[in-house]
Amino acid sequence: MIERSPNLDWYKGPTLLEALQEALPGDNVGFNVKNVAVKDLKRGFVASNSKDDPATEAISFISLVIIMNHPGLISNGYTPVLDCHTSYNAVKFSEILTKIDMRSGKELEREPKFLKNGDAGTVKMLPTKPMVVETFAQYPRLGRFAVRDLRQTVSVGVIKQREKKPTGIKVVKQGVKN
Structure with a gap:
């Protein structure tokens, strides 16, 4: 709806040309970023305010998990797929803490x-590829996840703590052969 029509007096929402001042949780928002092409964006990318708590890659994170549907025992080194926000990535259960x-x-x-x-x-979980996650307490949508393996959901959980990749420094895994 570009301009209000007398035939739609029941519609009180914004027209297409009216700008909204804010977006609320659950609203879908589209925007363009200067010098960034749509083809350069991938599933799992996170947009954030670069001046106020910018989203950064997580090196590791500590999560509370509940095992729901796994046929065996899960031990250190287990590497399933973690679905968190729009990202899905293999993660290693590097250390079962408690x-x-x-x-x-x-x-x-x-x-x-x-x-x-x-x-x-x-x-303690280690992503196998770059991944942005946050603590559930601070950003719930970026801090809850499902763990998939064997073509099914085996676990769910929330992120309690995370270790951020230092900004401006490239993290290199040593001793890993591709």
């Missing part, structure tokens, strides 16, 4: 050897 009682939230065991169906725990 096993937690889901009802009370109390720690049951430190550094357990494995997690299995019905278990909850905190896990």
